[in-house]
Amino acid sequence: MIKNNSFLINFFLSSSSKLFSSIGLITFNIIIIYFTNKEILGTLTTAISLITFLSIFCKFGLNHATLRLSSIFFEKKDILKINQIILTALILSGLISIVISVLIFYFEKEIATYFYNDKNIRGVLKIFAISLPIFTFIQLQKSLIKSFKLPALANFSDIGSLLFLCSTMILFFEFIQFNLNVYRISLFFLFSCLFTFSFNNFILFYLVISKLELNKNNKHGFFLEFNNSFIKSLRDYFSIDFVNYIIVWGSIFICTFFYSPATIASFSSTYWLAYSLLFFPLVLNSIFAPDFAIDSYENKKISLKNSFYKNRNISLLITFPIFIILFIFSENLLKLIFSIEMYEFTYVLRILLCGSFLRIIFGPQVLFLNMTDRQSIVRRVTVSIAILQIILILLAVIYFDLIVLSVAFLLTNLIKHIFLFFELKKYFRLN
Numbered sequence: 560m561i562k563n564n565s566f567l568i569n570f571f572l573s574s575s576s577k578l579f580s581s582i583g584l585i586t587f588n589i590i591i592i593y594f595t596n597k598e599i600l601g602t603l604t605t606a607i608s609l610i611t612f613l614s615i616f617c618k619f620g621l622n623h624a625t626l627r628l629s630s631i632f633f634e635k636k637d638i639l640k641i642n643q644i645i646l647t648a649l650i651l652s653g654l655i656s657i658v659i660s661v662l663i664f665y666f667e668k669e670i671a672t673y674f675y676n677d678k679n680i681r682g683v684l685k686i687f688a689i690s691l692p693i694f695t696f697i698q699l700q701k702s703l704i705k706s707f708k709l710p711a712l713a714n715f716s717d718i719g720s721l722l723f724l725c726s727t728m729i730l731f732f733e734f735i736q737f738n739l740n741v742y743r744i745s746l747f748f749l750f751s752c753l754f755t756f757s758f759n760n761f762i763l764f765y766l767v768i769s770k771l772e773l774n775k776n777n778k779h780g781f782f783l784e785f786n787n788s789f790i791k792s793l794r795d796y797f798s799i800d801f802v803n804y805i806i807v808w809g810s811i812f813i814c815t816f817f818y819s820p821a822t823i824a825s826f827s828s829t830y831w832l833a834y835s836l837l838f839f840p841l842v843l844n845s846i847f848a849p850d851f852a853i854d855s856y857e858n859k860k861i862s863l864k865n866s867f868y869k870n871r872n873i874s875l876l877i878t879f880p881i882f883i884i885l886f887i888f889s890e891n892l893l894k895l896i897f898s899i900e901m902y903e904f905t906y907v908l909r910i911l912l913c914g915s916f917l918r919i920i921f922g923p924q925v926l927f928l929n930m931t932d933r934q935s936i937v938r939r940v941t942v943s944i945a946i947l948q949i950i951l952i953l954l955a956v957i958y959f960d961l962i963v964l965s966v967a968f969l970l971t972n973l974i975k976h977i978f979l980f981f982e983l984k985k986y987f988r989l990n
Contacts, residue, residue, distance in 0.1 A: 577839075594729065603741065618797075621796075682745075690748060701716035706849055706852075721752060728747040921976040924982075955967050
């Protein structure tokens, strides 16, 4: 009974903070369109998609490895190992992100001219280059907070939460009649990253690590340890992270090279509305992730299987009515929320909704396999599917339209989950 009450409280708090993050994505799009125009939103969307893409290389799988191993060491109250993970992750990601930021500064003109053909993105890229190391550290902090079984607080590190803070600044400066432009809004994003980074440090070092007093007399302190499972798992986790980017941001990123900023703004708004269907499943994933890692480490086979299906069944129960409402009223919602009246985007939204719902039907397969030290399986499947998806997306944007692109997205999503389904069944059968 106590355990059930704890789960319900955790679910309620995590849902509330995730709602904050999800609202941020939609609110940002609405506010930018209302106070500026779709061209500025398109430029900002391009910059955000770029920094999200580059952060994959900066993290190099460190976020997934941190989540899995920190969950185990936190359960064992092994401060020494947690310290090793924190220091190793910070040094590796810091070095990579600084190098990439310098390259963006140096080649900003070429990136703006030859890649995007958008003069407005010059200057914006410099600001986002400064944001990149901080944004990367925030993603690593998020993994640590999740591993410490604080999923509600981890949600404040989502990109949606950063955009919500950015939107708040926009509203404030609009209220005092401060002239807004794309460069000042980019600065607001940088300030949002700095605030979130500071807030996370307070949570990690004051509310959590300072309370782990059992091993505080440990003399070893912080040091690097490269020859361990943490480092060895990074290749698989990086590949998975790269593929996840393609799944979540890839379509938008590729579209930035072929469509106008206004079209990108409409497509990204439609995409994020469809992705909002995963609100509750993502909340549940943040709650179950440490349990998957710990139960796998302790070889609790029955508990693992029960947790997986509990996660999936709760997700289905909650999201199915939401899916029906979004599917039926797609046209009305696009007009009401984003002022999108082209009927093409109604089809796009419905197809993308089906793609999101597929993920719920199959359950948290990627998360489960990652947290049970089977990330190599996920890597093999998802990398193969990613290659197919890139080819189909390129064919769609070059020769067809956004509807065909959405179908390509749905098809590759289905194929990926079918392959992972058989791998999952094999795992349950062997165990």
